[in-house]
Amino acid sequence: MPISYLGLTGGIAAGKSTVSLLLRREGWFVIDCDEIARELEVPGEKTWQKLVDVFGEQILNEDQTIDRKKLGSMVFRSSQLRKTLNELTHPAILEKWRKGVTDFRARNPNGKIAVSVPLLHEAALEGEFERVLCVGCSYATQVRRLLARGLEREEAEARIDSQWPVEKKAARSDALLWNDGSLELLERQLSRFVLACAAS
Numbered sequence: 001m002p003i004s005y006l007g008l009t010g011g012i013a014a015g016k017s018t019v020s021l022l023l024r025r026e027g028w029f030v031i032d033c034d035e036i037a038r039e040l041e042v043p044g045e046k047t048w049q050k051l052v053d054v055f056g057e058q059i060l061n062e063d064q065t066i067d068r069k070k071l072g073s074m075v076f077r078s079s080q081l082r083k084t085l086n087e088l089t090h091p092a093i094l095e096k097w098r099k100g101v102t103d104f105r106a107r108n109p110n111g112k113i114a115v116s117v118p119l120l121h122e123a124a125l126e127g128e129f130e131r132v133l134c135v136g137c138s139y140a141t142q143v144r145r146l147l148a149r150g151l152e153r154e155e156a157e158a159r160i161d162s163q164w165p166v167e168k169k170a171a172r173s174d175a176l177l178w179n180d181g182s183l184e185l186l187e188r189q190l191s192r193f194v195l196a197c198a199a200s
Helices: 016-025 033-042 046-055 069-073 080-107 139-148 153-161 166-172 184-200
Strands: 003-012 029-031 113-116 131-136 175-178
Touching: 003 016, 003 166, 016 029, 016 113, 016 131, 029 033, 029 080, 033 046, 033 080, 046 069, 046 080, 069 080, 069 153, 080 113, 080 175, 131 166, 139 153, 166 184, 175 184
Parallel strands: 003 113, 003 131, 029 113, 131 175
Antiparallel strands: none
């Protein structure tokens, strides 16, 4: 049967968002765990309150929204704080993504679903999916892209180093898209993968 439930992962700044966009254009329904995390961090939400209780009001902007850059610089420098953050957020993210899958399947039983999960392998979630697709690029490209987002080099490297290296992610995935080149090259790689999914 064709593959219709895909896990998408890869390193930070490797191009997961771009691949998500391309999959949407190919007719896939995409659930983005980073987007879910932002939704859960809206002031007043249970997850927002847990984060404020644990990390303090220092992580808040004036409008009470979470300053993700400030929170990020705290947790990416400390494995213990990062573990705490994941324990606070991952169960709620998983619950919301599974509900999204259930709701979509109720509307479209034969639809194709991709879930973008940055820490898919780190959280041992491979068993959730029919196939896992990894997006990778060189370390130098990751650093360059993060610097372009406004991060300092030390913080960029800390964020990259907090995740598994792309080689380890790729080894546990069913396919790898290499995103050091042009958008056209990435599109061609993804098209081959989508065709293989349809033929499975």
